[in-house]
Amino acid sequence: MEEKLQTSNASQEIEKIFPDAEDFLPINGTDYIELYVGNSKQAAHFYKTALGFQSLAYAGLETGMKDRESYVLIQDKIRLVLTSPLNADTEIGKHIDKHGDGVKVVALWVDDATSAFKETTSRGAEPFMEPTTEKDEHGEIVKSGIYTYGETVHMFIERKNYNGIFLPGFKKWETVYNPESVGLKYVDHMVGNVGWGEMNKWVEFYAKVMGFTQLISFDDKDISTDYTALMSKVMSNGNGRIKFPINEPAEGKKKSQIEEYLDFYQGAGVQHIAVATDNIIETVTAMRDRGIEFLRVPSNYYDTVLDRVGEIDEDLEPLKELGILIDRDDEGYLLQIFTKPIEPRPTLFFEIIQRKGAKSFGKGNFKALFEAIEREQELRGTL
Ligand code: FE2
Numbered sequence: 171m172e173e174k175l176q177t178s179n180a181s182q183e184i185e186k187i188f189p190d191a192e193d194f195l196p197i198n199g200t201d202y203i204e205l206y207v208g209n210s211k212q213a214a215h216f217y218k219t220a221l222g223f224q225s226l227a228y229a230g231l232e233t234g235m236k237d238r239e240s241y242v243l244i245q246d247k248i249r250l251v252l253t254s255p256l257n258a259d260t261e262i263g264k265h266i267d268k269h270g271d272g273v274k275v276v277a278l279w280v281d282d283a284t285s286a287f288k289e290t291t292s293r294g295a296e297p298f299m300e301p302t303t304e305k306d307e308h309g310e311i312v313k314s315g316i317y318t319y320g321e322t323v324h325m326f327i328e329r330k331n332y333n334g335i336f337l338p339g340f341k342k343w344e345t346v347y348n349p350e351s352v353g354l355k356y357v358d359h360m361v362g363n364v365g366w367g368e369m370n371k372w373v374e375f376y377a378k379v380m381g382f383t384q385l386i387s388f389d390d391k392d393i394s395t396d397y398t399a400l401m402s403k404v405m406s407n408g409n410g411r412i413k414f415p416i417n418e419p420a421e422g423k424k425k426s427q428i429e430e431y432l433d434f435y436q437g438a439g440v441q442h443i444a445v446a447t448d449n450i451i452e453t454v455t456a457m458r459d460r461g462i463e464f465l466r467v468p469s470n471y472y473d474t475v476l477d478r479v480g481e482i483d484e485d486l487e488p489l490k491e492l493g494i495l496i497d498r499d500d501e502g503y504l505l506q507i508f509t510k511p512i513e514p515r516p517t518l519f520f521e522i523i524q525r526k527g528a529k530s531f532g533k534g535n536f537k538a539l540f541e542a543i544e545r546e547q548e549l550r551g552t553l
Contacts, residue, residue: 193381193407194289194381195280195290195380195407196281196409197278197279197280197409197411198279199278199356200247200276200277200278200279200356200357200412201279201327201329202242202251203249203273203275203276203277203360204240204252204253204274204275205251205252205253205273205274206254206266206269206271206274207253207254207266207271208266208271210239210240210253213271216512217243218347218348220461221352221460222350222351222456222457222460223244223248223351224243224244224245224348225243225343225345225348226243226244226342227242227335228242228340229340232341233340237257238253238254238256238260239253239254239256240252240253240340241343242336242340242343245352245354246351246354246355247357248354248355248357248445262274265321268436269439270435270513270514270515271512271515271518272518273322273439274321274322275325276323277324277325278324278412279327279329281328281330282312283301283312283313283314283326283328284312286326287314287315287316287326289381290316290379290380291316293379294378294379295316295380296317297315297316297317298317298325299313299315300314302314304337306339308332308333308334308338309331309333310331311327313325313327313328313337314326316379318362318375319364319368319372319375320364320435322362322438322440349460350456352453352457353447353449353452354453355445355446356445357444357445357446358413358445358446358523358525359414359444360414361402361415361417361442362438362439362441363417363418363431363432363435363439363441364416364418366419367418368418368438369401369402369417369418372416373403373405376405376414376416377405381407381408382405382408382412383406384406385404385405386404386530387401387402388401388403388533389420392536393420393536393540394420394540395537395540395544397423397544398422398424398425398540398553399420399421399422399426400418400419400420400427400428401417401420402417403415404416415531427544430547430550430552431517433552434515435515435517439517441518441519442519442520443518443520444520444521444523445520445521445523446523446524447524450494450506450507450522450524451489451492451494453524454494454507454522455488457522458492463509463510464492464493464508464509464510465507465510467493467495467535467538467541467542468538469490472486472489472490475495478498478534479497479503479534480498483526489505494507495507495535495539496535497535498534499529501527502526502528502529503526503528504523504524504525504526504528504530505523505524506521506523507521508520508522508539509521509522516546516547
């Protein structure tokens with residue numbers, strides 16, 4: 171009951187920063203997410219095998235690309251681009267050396283990439299790429315880009331005059347090895363970790379520069395264990411298709427997981443990509459069977475969870491067996507689970523989420539979850 175009250179308080183915290191602002195940056199959805207990785211060929215194999223992505227497009231030496239190789243993977247509405255450099259001393263190589271494998275680009279699908287660039291840079295965004303038109307026999311795209319936190323970039327992709335496989339410069343990537351999808355549907359939200367005292371700066375960036383509004387905020391009283399703490403605010407675009415929670419570390423007795431991330435990523439960056447499924451039990455079973463490791467909460471979590479969240483459609487047993495977490499807000503409930511980091515550094519990980527009405531982010535699970543992360547930090551000697 172106490173937890174339920176906390177959840178409804180969170181909903182009451184919903185506030186809009188600029189309620190009357192026009193949507194000067196209409197966004198249709200996430201276009202793609204590009205990761206800079208040490209070995210794009212092997213990473214593509216991992217994302218296909220373990221996460222059920224399908225081969226879509228390729229660019230590299232065979233397509234006339236001299237400095238990099240990129241594999242594009244797709245699963246329903248999610249497109250991932252995995253890019254590695256082909257030479258020494260490249261920007262991409264330096265990025266990987268500094269940050270490890272991680273998200274470089276969160277690309278947003280827009281109808282007008284030129285206007286997106288003008289609207290955001292005129293409001294203070296640091297330019298990454300001026301509006302640029304690229305053409306091939308399938309038409310033309312316009313792209314532009316701005317920096318966000320750390321060295322992370324938002325590209326704006328205008329593809330209304332393009333019907334090729336991905337972008338000009340890419341060819342269809344045909345493979346014999348095509349493992350089945352695991353049922354991942356779309357990007358639900360993507361979380362950024364920023365430095366000490368920088369959350370509000372980046373919240374203001376998304377509000378002022380990109381016209382986003384704030385959905386929810388959590389402070390260190392919501393998100394803390396005996397040892398560590400963090401603060402978070404969730405920013406969303408006008409139509410709600412893009413949701414970016416922003417975390418910063420808060421003082422605790424020991425080192426926050428956000429601080430651990432910042433140490434290993436050498437600065438701000440994307441902490442996790444949350445992807446939606448219509449059947450989390452099937453999705454997580456498939457991912458587990460294909461080798462993905464998930465964070466586990468103690469099994470006594472399941473002794474009381476239904477007292478907290480009430481009735482759910484699913485049987486509790488498979489959820490317990492897989493370690494799937496449950497939370498409820500005023501509008502419904504959600505099921506979620508988090509992978510362990512998917513690269514050597516304890517940085518980027520994935521969340522799998524199934525929403526059954528709930529629009530929140532699993533606040534009721536934070537404590538159990540962070541205690542699970544702390545046990546991992548303890549093993550790494552980074553708590
Ligand atoms: Fe999340």
